[in-house]
Amino acid sequence: MSVSQQYRLSGRRASEIVASVEAAIRAGRLPPGATLPPVRALAEDLGVSPNTVAAAYRSLRERGLVSGARRRGTTVTEAPALPARTAPPLPAGVRNLADGAPDPRLLPPLGQALRRVPARPRLYDEPPVLESLAALAGAELRADGVPTDELTVIGGAMDGVERLLGAYLRPGDRVAVEDPGYPNLLDLVAAAGLRAEPVPLDAAGMRPDGLERAIGRGAAAVVLTPRAQNPTGAAVTRARAAELRRVLTAAPEVLGIEDDHAGAIAGQPHHPCVVGQPRWAVVRSTSKVFGPDLRLATLTGDGQTVARVAGRHRLGAGWVSHLLQELVAGLIEQDAAHEWRAVAARAYAERRAEMAAALRDIGITTHSTSGLNLWVPVADEAGTVARLLESGWAVAAGQRHRLESAPGIRVTIATLEPGEAQRFTADLARCLATGRPHYTG
DSSP: OOHHHHHTOOOSSHHHHHHHHHHHHHHTSSOTTOBOOOHHHHHHHHTSOHHHHHHHHHHHHHTTSEEEETTTEEEEOSSOSSOOOOOOOOOTTOEEOOSOOOOGGGSOOSHHHHHTSOOOOOOTTSOSSOHHHHHHHHHHHHHTTOOOSSEEEESSHHHHHHHHHHHHOOTTOEEEEEESOOHHHHHHHHHTTOEEEEEEEETTEEOHHHHHHHHHTTEEEEEEOSSSOTTTOOOOOHHHHHHHHHHHHTOTTSEEEEEEOSGGGGSSOOOOSSTTSSSEEEEEESHHHHOTTOOOEEEEEOHHHHHHHHHHHHHTTOSOOHHHHHHHHHHHHHHHHHOHHHHHHHHHHHHHHHHHHHHHHTTOOOOOOSSSEEEEEOSOHHHHHHHHHHTTEEOEEGGGGOSSSOOEEEEEOTTOOTTHHHHHHHHHHHHTTTOOOOOOO
16 A cells, blocks of 8 residues: 555645645544655655655644654654644543643632622723732742733743744744653644754753753754753752853843743742843743633743733733633732642642652652652653553653653652552552663753
8 A cells, every 4th residue: 555545645736735634634544643654755656746745744844733853754743733632531540640730639719719800891992911910920920030020911831932932933943942841832833833952951950051052053042941840840940040041141142931830839949040131031820820721821021022922912812811810810819818839839849759759769860859740761661651551550651742852751740649659669660670761861
C-alpha cells in the first residue's frame, strides 16, 4: 500500500494536500506523534513536484499541525491546533498522578465570594480592568518586587503568553523555552509558526549559559517559569535570577516573559528575572490558586508591551468579564482572612517532600522544590508508563515535555495521600529494575 493510500492523502496543489492531511488528523488516521511520509515519497505517490509537497508541509508547520522533529522527519504535533478528541478515561482503580491539576480539596469555596459579586449590568464603555482587582493583585506583585505601573487582565497564563509573543514576534522567529518544559507552551510556539530554542534546567531553573546560547542562536523572546516549573518543580533562586538578568541585560532587544502560573501556592518566593528589560512582562494566573475554571491572569510589564497586549485584547475579546474579575477580587479579600493559599502551599510542600524522600530511598534524586510535579529520569518512558499503569498508577510520559533533554516521567503530587509515595516508589523500583539513571540537570 502506498503512503498516500495508507493515510488517505490526496491533492494536486499544496492547499489540497494540506486539507487532506488536516482531515486525516481530525479523523485520527494521523494521531499525535505520527510521522508524515517523506516529501519525495508523497510527491511520487501523488504525481506532483516535491516543491508542492514541501510547500504543503511548510503551511502545516506554520499552522502548528506538524513539526520538523530533529532526525525524525515531519510529525503531527502532540496537540495540533484542531478540535481534539478527549483522552480515554483511566481504567477503574488506577491512581491518577498524571494530570498536573491542583487538589480540589485545597481550592477555596466559591459560595461566599459569589454572593458578594455585584449583580448590576456593565456596559461597553467601562474600564476593562476592575479597580479593586488591580489594587489587590498589584499589591501582591509589588510585594514580590514586580512593578505594576502598567497592568491589564487577560484570560489565563497561556492567553497572556500567546498575546505577548504575538505582539512582537512573527512566524519563523525563535523563542527560548525551558527543556523539559510545559507542553502547552511548546504546542503554542509551534502553532504560532515560531521556533523553540531549548534551554536546559537545573534545580534553580533555567540555566544562564543555556539562555545565552539560545540568544546567540537568534532567540527574540524567552519564556521562563520563576517557580513551580512544569514538569521539574524547579524554582528560580535569588542568585539565579540575578544571573539571568545579567544575560538579558546584554540582550536588550529580547522580550522577557515570566509565567508565574502557580502564584502563592508554589511553595517558593517569586524572584523576578525579566523586570528592567526594555520589553518585559510577568503573567500571574489564578487557576492553580482558586480553580482552573477561573480563566484569569494579571499581566504587568513595560508600558509599550502592556499597551500592545491590552489594545489587541480590546479589539478582539474586549475584556475579561467583570463578573469574573469581581469574583477573583472577592476571593483574594476572603483569602486574607482564611489563608486558603497558605494552607494549600503547606499541603503541597508536605506531599512533594514525602515523594522526594521516597524516591531518594530507591536511589533517585529530584530537583522539585515547588509546585505540583516531580520529574523522574527513566531510560524507557513508554515502557515505564505502561508498567506503572499495570501496577495501578497513571503518570505522564516526558516525551511531550522534551526537546533535547533526556527521557523522564512527570509525577503529580497534588492529591497524594499519606503513605502513597512509598507504595508508588516501591512499584516504580520494580519497573526500573534494569537501572535508574539520575537527573543531573
